[in-house]
Amino acid sequence: MTISSRTRNALVFTFTFALAFLNAVPVFAASVKSQVIVRELRSENIAHNKTGTDPMRKMLVYLPAGYDESSLQRYPVIYFLPNPFEDSYRFDFDHRDAQALFDRAIAEGVIKKFILVAVDMNTTLGSSWYVNSSATGNWEDFMIQELVPYIDANFKTLPNRDSRGIAGIFIGGYGAIRFGMRHPDVFGSVYAMHPVGTGTGVRVSAAIPRWDILASVKSMDDVKKDGGTRIFTTMFQAHLPDPDRPPLFIDLLARQEGDQLVIDAKLMERFRDNFYLETMIPRYADNLKSLRGFKFDWTRNDANFDHVYANQAFTHKLNEFGIIHEAEEYNGAFGADWGVDGRFYTDALPFFQKHMVFTETNEHGQR
Template sequence: MKKRQILGATALLAMALNAVSTLAQSAKGQIIDRQVISMNFAGNRIGVSPVRKMVIYLPPGYLTSTHRYPVIYFLPNPFEENYRFDFDHRDAQGLFDLAIAEGVIKDFILVAVDMNTPLGTSWYVNSPVTGNWEDLMIQELIPYIDANFKTFPNRDSRGIAGIFIGGYGAIRLGMRHPDVFGSVYAMHPVGTGTGVGVSMTIPKWDILTNAKSMDDVKQDGGTRIFTTMFQAHLPDPAKPPLFVDLPGRQENGKLIIDVKLMDRFRNNFYLETMIPQYANNLKSLRGFKFDWTRNDANYDHVYANQAFTRKLNEFGVAHGAEEYTGPFDESNWGADGRIYTEVLPFFARYLVFDIDPQIHHQ
């Protein structure tokens, strides 16, 4: 071949590659908003709305495609502004588009749902005080998505992920419902187990015992979040205004722990206490991983996650556990963030993207 022909062929190849690259970069997914009116909040005592909103990411070409897609259910950090925060402020849609275009993961659907109460997180459990959040997810939201979108309606093509308290929810829902979710990734989960300090020294007991309304607990962050824990795990619909059984009290400046209530709280709340009951469920997952940063200002979270992976090992639960150095939350997003480099590749490996799944375990 003559030199001029070689140069011409090279130029044509370069143009073709550039065209493919441009097409991939221009292929954009779509985000849409939906809502369901849930039957699971009729009896709640704290004013939770039955209208539960969600944002849904659809991959490029979804509207014209005849294909079906796997679904990732995503539980955002509930301390953010709202469930849409990552889409509105961190360009989650652009990141997912890039991941698909670059082959990090095949086409997928992602669903992020508002799972918060007026005080903050629901902890994703059924409670006579806050409503039945677990039932909302399993009995209403997932059937709604499968009925209205082109999904593979089976656990092998359905994963769940979450950040921080959302990570807690991802593990909890995954361990309790392995028939619904086949793969679980939790980013920096909290509530995995006991920390270094005594947890009940965090809330301000004078605020809890003297509260005249739920607004009173909002004046202190630790007290507020522990109120959500108690409403989820020590609910008492007959005790306004907080509707909880308090597992502690202050007497002459000393913290007094109610042993029975504390035992009930620990057994209902900490994920480590649930391992013996749900170890076989966890073993049946196609993939299970969680991570945490050692730079967390609250070392209790680091200590608890280290202990959690050790206890999983004791029960023979195969899983991935990674402690990394670096900031948390904001750095999860972007092409260098852990969602792009860790979470999406994880689901690329463990979700089933075709009609005839070949089940393989981690």
């Protein structure tokens, strides 16, 4: 039996097409997967800090599946401030598979496609507390003047506050609320997970650090001997900086005299006014009222009851000023934020789906 030239040509064409299609499938499949890319940005706002912090800041950027398939589609952005007590800003991606969690949330309709940015906001000693400091650098300016414009210039974002949210965990939750308070024109939606620093706790805060260590330090490494002292040193570097007072570059608001703790009232007032979020409510009430959405949560099982007490008081004070918000005390383990049963999946992402704008608007405000 012989095969005609027409039939032979048809078979060759069919085989060639099938081979080309099979070769193309892996390329196409790879191109529509989500991506997590690493970027670095040198900050002029941090470059002249006194504490030796590297001004080259690293970040992870989550891009949803299909990001490269269309040059026209643009995406809302969630800025994420991780818990600074984890190993690094990328801990949730390296150890909790945040990428797969976000992929699943999008696939199951929990939230539409979005970009997420997780950036390293830590100093050499710990958290920057996201503020401008003459000791550690201008971290607030880094976020507002450098990072957000960089992301909008280099990725397909919806560059407006309605499509820009901020979330954080623990100290990162503090930063999320603080940025929402001071920059509602940049971040329209705020979700803080178990924030600290919202207000006064049960204990006297000045009784937590060891003042004998602070009074006799020879280097910044000395404060690492005690966890509470280290944390409070980062707080003082952020809110009571003294660039002419090495090696810690802080003003000491208290001193230990025998069994008595002597507190400098003026420095304590300055610290409280600059640090506690509840003291900032009167100044930024109108800003908070302008947010598209504002929520924070905390677990009643936190071993440090100061955090529970402060968050309960914080929501009451917000109510006193007529600030619409959501506040939830839940009965669960501290740090149970990840996985399909974690609050990032069950609460934070649905919150942003509800409050962020996912489509572009024209000059008349039409979508």
